[in-house]
Amino acid sequence: MNRALRLIGRRAISSIPVLLIVVIGTFFLLELASGDAVDAYLVSIGGGDAALIEHLRQSYGLDQSALTRLWIYVSSLARLDLGWSVAFNRPIAGLILERLPNTLYLMGSATALAFVFGTALGILAGARPGSLGDRLLSIGSLALYAVPSFWLGLVLSVVFAVQLRWLPTSGIETIASGKQGLERALDIIRHLVLPVSALAMIYLALFLRLMRAGMAEIWRLDFVRAARAKGLTRARIVLRHVARNALLPVITMLGLQAASMLGGSVVIESVFAIPGFGRLAQEAVSARDAPLLMGIIVVSAVLVIVVNMLIDLVYAVLDPRVGASEAAS
Amino acid sequence: MTDLSSPLSPPENASLRKLRRGRLRPGIVLAALVLAFLLVCGLWPQLVAPYDPYGLDLLQSLKPPSWSHIFGTDQLGRDIFSRVVHGASYSLYVGVGATLIAVCVGIAIGLTSGVLGGWVDLAFMRVVDILLAFPSLLMSMAVVAFLGTGITNILLAIAIAAIPGYARIVRSQVLVIRNSGFVEAARVLGQPPLRTLLRHILPNTIGPLVVLSTLGIGSAILHSASLSYLGLGPKPPTPEWGLMLSEGQGYLRAAWWIGVFPGVFATLAIISTTVLGRYIKAYSEGRE
Numbered sequence: 001m002n003r004a005l006r007l008i009g010r011r012a013i014s015s016i017p018v019l020l021i022v023v024i025g026t027f028f029l030l031e032l033a034s035g036d037a038v039d040a041y042l043v044s045i046g047g048g049d050a051a052l053i054e055h056l057r058q059s060y061g062l063d064q065s066a067l068t069r070l071w072i073y074v075s076s077l078a079r080l081d082l083g084w085s086v087a088f089n090r091p092i093a094g095l096i097l098e099r100l101p102n103t104l105y106l107m108g109s110a111t112a113l114a115f116v117f118g119t120a121l122g123i124l125a126g127a128r129p130g131s132l133g134d135r136l137l138s139i140g141s142l143a144l145y146a147v148p149s150f151w152l153g154l155v156l157s158v159v160f161a162v163q164l165r166w167l168p169t170s171g172i173e174t175i176a177s178g179k180q181g182l183e184r185a186l187d188i189i190r191h192l193v194l195p196v197s198a199l200a201m202i203y204l205a206l207f208l209r210l211m212r213a214g215m216a217e218i219w220r221l222d223f224v225r226a227a228r229a230k231g232l233t234r235a236r237i238v239l240r241h242v243a244r245n246a247l248l249p250v251i252t253m254l255g256l257q258a259a260s261m262l263g264g265s266v267v268i269e270s271v272f273a274i275p276g277f278g279r280l281a282q283e284a285v286s287a288r289d290a291p292l293l294m295g296i297i298v299v300s301a302v303l304v305i306v307v308n309m310l311i312d313l314v315y316a317v318l319d320p321r322v323g324a325s326e327a328a329s
Numbered sequence: 330m331t332d333l334s335s336p337l338s339p340p341e342n343a344s345l346r347k348l349r350r351g352r353l354r355p356g357i358v359l360a361a362l363v364l365a366f367l368l369v370c371g372l373w374p375q376l377v378a379p380y381d382p383y384g385l386d387l388l389q390s391l392k393p394p395s396w397s398h399i400f401g402t403d404q405l406g407r408d409i410f411s412r413v414v415h416g417a418s419y420s421l422y423v424g425v426g427a428t429l430i431a432v433c434v435g436i437a438i439g440l441t442s443g444v445l446g447g448w449v450d451l452a453f454m455r456v457v458d459i460l461l462a463f464p465s466l467l468m469s470m471a472v473v474a475f476l477g478t479g480i481t482n483i484l485l486a487i488a489i490a491a492i493p494g495y496a497r498i499v500r501s502q503v504l505v506i507r508n509s510g511f512v513e514a515a516r517v518l519g520q521p522p523l524r525t526l527l528r529h530i531l532p533n534t535i536g537p538l539v540v541l542s543t544l545g546i547g548s549a550i551l552h553s554a555s556l557s558y559l560g561l562g563p564k565p566p567t568p569e570w571g572l573m574l575s576e577g578q579g580y581l582r583a584a585w586w587i588g589v590f591p592g593v594f595a596t597l598a599i600i601s602t603t604v605l606g607r608y609i610k611a612y613s614e615g616r617e
Contacts, residue, residue: 018459021455021456021459022459022463026471029471029472029475030471030474030475139356142600142603142604143600145603146547146551146596146599146600146603147596147599148551148554148555148558148571148592148595148596148599149555150554150555150558150571150574150592151574151588151589151592151593151595151596154574154578154581154588154589154592155589155592157581158581158585158588158589162581162582162585169581256462259462259463259464259465260464260465260466262464262467263464263465263466263467264466266464266466266467266470266559267466267555267558267559270558270559270575271578281467281470282470282559282560282561284474285470285471285473285474285559285561286560286561288474290474293470293471293474296467297467297471300463300464300467301463304462304463304464305462308462
């Protein structure tokens with residue numbers, strides 16, 4: 001365990017420069033963008049005189065030089081202060097904290113479902129590479145992989161929410177229902193069924209393909225032949241020897257997909273009108289709220305780093321070779 | 330004893346290969362046909378589309394699919410099929426354009442990084458790693474925030490988000506080729522480094538890249554539909570798939586066909602490019 005902790009510590013320290021590069025890069029990208037939040041605000045209120053513009057720029061600190069503002073930004077970031085959203089007129093940190101749980105529920109349950117069903121179906125396909133079942137699963141997963149998530153979400157909502165009326169079409173919970181405790185939790189779950197399935201189905205395909213490909217490789221290795229020669233049952237060979245060894249790359253993929261899952265939830269949240277982190281990103285772009293967009297990018301970078309650290313930890317626990325050399329040096 | 334493996338053996342290499350060869354044929358033909366149809370739609374939409382994609386006909390609004398309007402009509406009475414056909418050009422434009430730009434810039438960065446090595450390589454690859462770990466959709470959104478909305482800006486945003494991946498592949502390819510015999514020979518023969526780079530290293534990195542870029546087109550089409558679905562692409566009357574989908578979403582209860590058919594076309598475009606891309610990849614690796 002000590003080895004794993006040391007690995008995490010090392011990763012945490014090396015992620016600080018990464019975060020700094022992200023912050024500086026995004027800052028200058030948004031800095032160069034034509035028109036700032038004050039322009040967007042003026043358009044929304046129908047223009048204003050020069051004095052008002054001057055006053056607004058001053059109050060948001062936009063009259064200072066870019067470097068000064070970058071310095072202010074980075075130093076307040078160190079105090080976990082993400083600044084002030086122009087579009088929402090609220091502190092950004094609070095806004096993100098309020099939206100983030102919805103996205104984490106969505107991503108977390110979709111990832112878990114995709115991982116469990118994806119690997120299970122992958123084992124089914126990889127148990128007999130080339131069989132009919134394998135071919136059907138491969139074609140199915142290719143189709144799922146290519147479907148745009150928002151379209152899948154839309155079709156699911158047409159079928160299950162509009163035609164069959166089994167589930168709500170949008171939102172995270174029934175508005176002003178006054179539900180509390182368990183009842184409220186059930187309500188939220190009912191709202192999340194469709195978006196989670198839409199997101200999970202697409203990533204399921206990825207895990208399925210990876211698991212199947214890994215297993216097809218492992219079937220050819222010597223230890224499988226040895227297991228077969230020992231007279232082990234097929235089920236035991238498939239599960240204990242082949243599937244188990246094919247699982248490691250799938251776990252790596254779990255970490256790599258965390259980032260694209262975050263991107264995928266941006267779209268799904270828009271389809272189902274879920275007030276989450278991704279929808280906030282869209283709102284930030286359309287309102288030209290640079291500080292908010294910046295905060296979102298920083299938080300998602302942190303999120304991706306944290307998920308990858310967790311994956312590293314799982315990996316270190318599963319595979320004793322990982323991190324051994326680093327810890328020894 | 331001879332048939333020890335048969336009851337639980339997975340098919341051995343030979344049979345696997347045979348299966349693979351037989352398996353994808355009809356799928357590939359189908360994918361090629363679909364793609365050819367979409368290309369015709371994209372290049373000469375007026376040949377396929379029976380109506381004007383912008384033509385309003387309020388008497389015919391929200392009509393379900395029928396013989397005169399096979400995909401139905403939208404809230405303004407525009408023919409969905411004609412709009413979807415015209416939409417192909419936007420998706421192909423972004424798909425092909427973004428991939429081309431990403432590949433070219435990726436080659437430039439990857440070559441520079443791989444050939445120069447040292448701290449340049451280290452710095453480039455560090456940045457590339459960071460960008461690769463980042464949600465590409467969010468990155469594209471940040472770029473759109475910088476450039477403004479619109480179809481060409483979406484193209485650029487997708488291209489920028491795809492560059493790091495290509496750069497990484499080119500670089501790893503260069504590292505392999507740089508140490509191979511024929512590059513060594515060219516160096517020993519006294520060829521100038523630039524000539525070695527252009528005549529020997531570059532052509533050998535392009536092959537795998539062309540293969541990967543066919544797969545990249547599919548994901549670029551997906552990304553462009555996503556971005557314009559989010560309202561970051563072209564403005565309303567434009568018949569772009571993602572935009573049509575988001576417009577149709579408000580009419581889901583009354584007219585499901587407005588949102589569903591653009592998605593069918595987008596899915597077909599992505600599946601067909603992906604299937605062909607995979608086939609080309611398998612072929613180039615000598616598996617077919």
